[in-house]
Amino acid sequence: MSNSHPGHKARKRFGQNFLQDGNVIRRILRSISPKPEQHLVEIGPGLGALTEELLAATGHLDAIELDRDLVPILRTKFFRYGDQFRVHEADAMQFDFRSLCQDQQRLRIVGNLPYNISTPLIFHLLSFNELIEDMHFMLQKEVVLRLAAGPGENNYGRLSIMAQYFCQVDNLFLVPPEAFHPAPKVDSAIVRLIPHKTLPVVAKDxxxxxxxxxxxxxxxxxxxxxxxxxxxxxxxxxxxxxxxxxxxxxxxxxxxxxxxxxxx
Structure with missing residues (x-):
């Protein structure tokens, strides 16, 4: 999630839309409520608009960024944090989130997920469910509606069932296109996924x-x-x-x- 940088153009192939609305950033931060003792992981930090606030709140952060041109921009911007700010140049869809768990501490995952990969990435993250405290994502509004829908609702389907098997799903709030640069053609929303400590129902297989x-x-x-x-x-x-x-x-x-x- 991010603000603008004169040397970087948002890339269509990465689905980049950089967050730039300070009020939205503050509202996301209030929803996450990060604390210094927690292990936060940001997927797709972009140019670091939210990263800046997360680091200010916790003093340390793991970031996973696919766009290699953004990695040096981020490292320069947050140089003062030294090795407390770790950028992993990687595809989150292939990333082994177990590699971040050095202790027993669960991960709190945050991200502005590109629309084209949000569903498969959520399925990937659900496979690390036992390592995750919670997840806060900015997604296309339709994806959030699908995640949160109940039986009988129009948006209810495979994604709803798989997410709700593993997690409590909370649709938090809408984010309008003008909060981003460039403005996407769709509304976005913030969703919170909290993995069940004990699954309400357990499939044998x-x-x-x-x-x-x-x-x-x-x-x-x-x-x-x-x-x-x-x-x-x-x-x-x-x-x-x-x-x-x-x-x-x-x-x-x-x-x-x-x-x-x-x-x-």
Whole structure:
């Protein structure tokens, strides 16, 4: 998340839109409420607008930045923090977040995620769930609505179910396009994901659960009977207390776990 720099043009291929609205930055900071004893990790710091505030609050930070042209700008800007400010020139989608956990301290992850990678990156981060205290992301508004939606809502789907299996999801507030440079063509929103310390429901086989959810939503206008017919019969669904005539968006996390557990 970032302000402007005369020597750096935002790059389309990285989906860069630099945050520059001071009021929005302060509001994000209040939502995160960073403390010196915490281990913060910023994904895609850009030109360091939020980075500056996070460092001022904690005195140390790990940043993951893909754009190699930004790395020296960031290192110069925050030179005074010495080795307390660590920039990892890396793709967050491939990054091993375990490598940052030197002690038992959980990570607090923050980021302005490019729209084109936000969903796969969130899935990647969920695989490190036990290492993470919480995540605060700036995302396209539609992605936040999908993360936070409940059964029966228009935006409810695979992303909602997988995120809510692992996390409590809070849609915090909207951010208008004019808060960025260049201004994106869409509204953004801030979301908070808090990994469950104890999962409310536990699938016997996580991969099977993910498969069931993915297949169920392949054609979301069709019923469970149609979408899942290769996996489970209508009679078996009924025996689990699930109406095979329902569309997939009517089922909560627990029902999908019930189906996948039956198949293990």
């Amino acid at each position: 996580l991969e099977k659960f993910q498969d069931v959810v993915r297949i169920a939503f392949n054609q979301r206008r069709k019923t469970l009977r149609n979408n899942l017919k290769e996996l489970i019969s209508a009679e078996a669904l009924e025996s689990l207390g699930i109406d095979p005539g329902l569309r997939p968006e009517r089922l909560g996390v627990a029902e999908f776990v019930r189906i996948s557990d039956h198949l293990v």
